[in-house]
Amino acid sequence: MLYDVVIVGGGVIGSAIARELMRYRLRAVLVEKECEVGFGTSKSNSGIIHAGHHSAPGTLKGDLEWTGNQMWDPLNADLDFGFKRIGELTVAMNEAQVHEIEALKRQGETRGVPGLEIWDRERTLKAEPNLTPDLLASLSAPTAGVINPYEACFSLVENACINGLELSVENPVLGITPEPDGTLTVKTRHGLYHTRFVINAAGVFADSVAAMVGLNDFRIYVRKGEEYLLDKRLEGFVQRLIFPCPDPVTRSKGILVIPTFDGTLMVGPTSHVVDDKDDLTTTSAGSDEVFDKVTQVVPGISSRDCIAEFAGLRAVADGEDFIIGPTAVKGFINVAGIQSPGLTAAPAIAAMVIDILRDEGLALAPNDHFIPTVPRRVRFGALPIEEKIRLADENPRYAHLICRCEHVSEQEILDAIHDGARTLDGVKFRTRAGMGRCQGGFCTWRIMELLAGELAIPISDVTKRGGGSWIIMQREEGEQQV
Amino acid sequence: MITGKLSHLEQHYDVVVVGGGPAGMAAAVGARDAGAEKILIVDREKEAGGILWQCIHPGFGLHHFKEELTGPEYAQRYLASVMDKGVDVVTGAFVFDADRDRRIQLTSGQHGIRVIDSKALVLGMGARERTRGAIRIPGTRPAGVLTAGLAQKFVNMMGFLPGKRVVILGSGDIGLIMARRLTLEGVEVVGVFEIMPHANGLNRNIVQCLHDFDIPLHLSTTVAHIHGRDRVEKVTVAPVDAALRPIMEKSWDIDCDTLLLSIGLLPENELSRQLGISLDPVTSGPVVSSRMETSMPGVFACGNVVHIHDLVDFVSQESYLAGTNAGEFVTGKRRPADNVRLVPGENVRYCVPHTISTDREHTVYMRVRQPLEKCLIRLGDVYQKKLLYVFPAEMVNLTIRPRFLEQFHGDALRVDVVPRDT
Known part of the structure; x- marks a missing residue:
């Protein structure tokens, strides 16, 4: 056919x-x-x-x-x-960069992007008090x-x-x-x-x-970007996307501070050409680069708050x-x-x-x-308390918390499995379970049990993300469940 | 068998204890002994007892019960007295909010969302393990990189092995215990790698878990890279320089399918932050008075949520004190306020409690920065005591008696641990 x-x-x-x-x-x-x-x-x-x-x-x-x-x-x-349209600020640290952000503003206006404004130091710091007081100005773009x-x-x-x-x-x-x-x-x-x-x-x-x-x-060649996720206690430390002034030669957007949709701060990405299209490694040089550069714009950010890191590959023609x-x-x-x-x-x-x-x-x-x-989909942790009480009365699985860092309930995980999640990462990227500060230290085994139960598979068949990403070994013949 | 599963839950309590591990259990017993009547322990697991259930090895209770017990035995004994004393225990329940009126909100599959008032609140949420992200180990992100505690859960509670050939990063006690445990289960433990020049676990665990099983401990060496797309295939290990940076020219690769992390514990103070109580940046736990009271009146804290302990016996001791004071807070018995601040001085990372009073005896817990042999612990210029050795992995405790302070005038006492000849 x-x-x-x-x-x-x-x-x-x-x-x-x-x-x-x-x-x-x-x-x-x-x-x-x-x-x-x-x-x-x-x-x-x-x-x-x-x-x-x-x-x-x-x-x-x-x-x-x-x-x-x-x-x-x-x-x-x-x-x-x-x-969420949280807006972004591109920060200029010197006069040359002020010209750069003015040029960016004109470029956007020519295209019809609304709301672009140059903010002076005072206005920038009022909006984002945790940016460096050394900045000169910023370009605000509310459409980001x-x-x-x-x-x-x-x-x-x-x-x-x-x-x-x-x-x-x-x-x-x-x-x-x-x-x-x-x-x-x-x-x-x-x-x-x-x-x-x-x-x-x-x-x-x-x-x-x-x-x-x-x-x-x-x-297609690949440019790798490393990103570093910070503890959720820093939620709100910056409200908008923070961009440094783009590099005048490479036009690279540089190292950003990204308040992700869930409120977790993320810093990165680096941008380096690599040879291997499977190279998803993070590096100590990348980590140093990210934290060195980001603290120039947002000095309060520290690698001590890092909870996870990952890398991705840009497909560049x-x-x-x-x-x-x-x-x-x-x-x-x-x-x-x-x-x-x-x-x-x-x-x-x-x-x-x-x-x-x-x-x-x-x-x-x-x-x-x-x-x-x-x-x-229900995001139980984000609901107002009255709504939580109502839903929990209807279905106790909403009140049974599986992931305590990101407050994900048993029912949300069951929903994710019914929506097609078959792996730990499938559950994690649908529900955030395991994405928080303990990185699954407490909830991995519970999610494995739920996956095994719902998919009717042995628990040792549960993988991180398919393929050979097994988590625990199969029991050998004759071994007993303890 | 006492399982610590109870379903009784009212709306008002004298004392609410958040966390039913060794800290919470001891605090509840302490509160009852001090006269509090209605006490509730809230625990997020299926049963109270905390991490003790998965610690099936012996070595618990030598100080507290004067005999050697396994973790589950220790939990059982403590739960028995919690039950004897009529403490309510609600399990499978997570406290997601608390306010300065000491009102908590919990969520539980059994009870739904509940708001509960307390006259005194005890924080005993314990600690979580540091993860790969905390130290940003370079490399790929395959399955098979897990904390030693999660591996312990897999092996001891679920009956599954995490891999066949294991490298352990960090010489924390859980990692050392798991090195032995996995070896006994037929897993090949290639070695334990510790970035510091000294081990991070108790000496007895180095001897009993590594030396006795011929498992090498590589000091000043770390995992510099993780390899493998789907599952760990090998790790690169390297000695470190004085700045703890790996020296890649001297690195070597080890084939393995699993990397266990035993790189330290972090107090779980999310609820403390929500409450707005003061935290000590060194311990990452609440600043506490000699009553184990936090900066918020009527809110007490104990156990690993305050500072990381190496022996559960000390957790029980400290937490019983916290519970006693929470009970006294409820019954209206107040002891004189603290009037002396303890200041960590030379080779002292922190002291808990942070303040003491001159009217009674206190046990002060502290950790040193550097190992020393034949040294002195010095309390300002009022008292000093000889110690045979100190070690960062082993908590030092000092009893301060009122007579030491009879001649003392001032509001701060410096605590130093120094070589004897200075």
Whole structure:
């Protein structure tokens, strides 16, 4: 049976495209090599919806950044993954940097980004008293926001699946063959997909996937970013995203302070080219760089408050811009080189891909039964006390706390498992259980018990994130439960 | 068997104790002995007793019960007296808020969300283990990097092994205990690596858990990199320089599937922060008076939430005192206020309590920064005592008697631990 579209890669780009596609009557499948969507680059994204003024004019990413920014409100209204426009400040420490932020302001205004203002020292420090008193001025951009990128992926794909998307995880693509009749055959670990279109949203591996159909016209190299999460007691230490003035040569956005959607402060990311596309290591040099630089702008931040660290890989194409469009191979469409501001641009990229598919001859008949929403999820810890009491009376599992650091209840974990979480990380990134200051020291075994119970598997089959990420060893024959 | 599972829960109590581990149990007994009538212990686990249940090794109770017990035996004995004294215990319940009127809010699968008033509140939430993030070990993020306490839970409570070939980072007591435990279970423990030039656990554990099992202890050496995508495949270990930075030229790789972390404990003071009580930046625990009262009147604290102890016996002793004072606070019996501040001086990291009074005897707990042999503990210029040795991993305790202070005038006493010849 012929598919209309195979999407290769379930990062935020593939997920956003999948969701838009299901507005139409199509047969589509999303194939993802990890055990969950969003578990590649998207999981370690900074989670920033950029204000719209950062990228240079005349670039595809510059055009899509601001368009994408404005699409996150309606998307969040439908899917409820959580989005807050907390605003950002780009801090200038000297006169040269004041000129830089003024230029950034003009760049944004030309694009139509509203609300950009230069704040003097006094106003900046009044708004953010924990910034260094050595600063001169800042550029305020109220249109910037934060989301949890993995939750956006989960919601987008959950919605797409409600509307008929097929999802296949732990299923890497092994080869793609253009057929004489202009269709394509995608060979995966779990079988063949015969399709009219392939969307190459394979992130850092997009060049390898393109090479499968003989396209070798671009290369993806990876720039690693290390991020460091701080103890939640620092919640509110800064209210807005804090950017240093961008580097005038590299235009790198630098080391940021990110009040994440959940209120945890995160500092990073570094930006260094690495050779290995699986290199998700953090380094002591990266850690030093992050804390050295960040304390120049926010002196109260200390590595002593670090609770966790991780690294992610930006997919950078030659020329630095996004590569989005049809190729010399009929039906094979590239969506590659989606580095920053890729998350911000994702909804705009999805819309653009729909237009490309239409132009390439895909008949797009509206799906009259499209359901735009997903079932709302309860975040018990965030509810007002009256609501907590009511819900706890209805269902005692809401009052049974499993993760004490992030206040996650048993029912929320059961919900996550019913929504498709099959691993510890699947539960963690859906509920925050295990993401807090004890890093799962107290709740790991409870979550393992719940996963084993709900999935009806031996507890030793529970993994961290699929593959070979086992946690405890299987009992040998004859060993008894203690 | 006493399991410490009770379901009785009222709305008003004389004393509410947050945490049913050794600290909370002793505090509840102390409060009852001091005359408090209605006492409640709130514990977040399925049963009270705290981490003792998973500490199935012996070595507990030598000071308190004058005999050697396992952790579960120690918990049982203490729970028995908690039950005897008619203390209410609610388990599976988490206190998520407390205010200065000593009103707590708890959430429990059994009782839902409940608001409970107390006349005195005792904080005994214990500690959590430091994690990888706290020391930012470079490398990948595979499964198989876990704290020694979680491994202990897997092995002793659930009956599962965390891996086949284990490296242990940090020479904290739980790590040492687990080195022996895993060896007995047939796991290969390659070695214990400690970044400091001295061990961080009790000497008796170094001997009984490492030496007796030929497990090497590498001092001034740390794990510099973790390898493996899905599961730990190997770690790179390296000696450290004077600034505790790994010397990578001298590093070597060890194949293993598991890295256990035993790199210290952190007092769990989230509730204390919510209350707004003063915390000591060195201990990360509340500043306490000799009554174990925090900066907020009627709120007491004891056990690992105040400072990390090495022996449960001392937790019980300190917590019984906290409970006694909470009980006296309720019954209206007040002792004279403290009038002398203890100031940690040379080679002393901290002293608990932070203040004492001149009218009665006090036990002061402290930790030193550096190991010393044949040294002196000096209390201002009013008292000094010879010690055979001091060691950062072993808490030093000093009894201060009123007669030491008869000639003392002032409001602060410096405590030093120094070599005998100075």
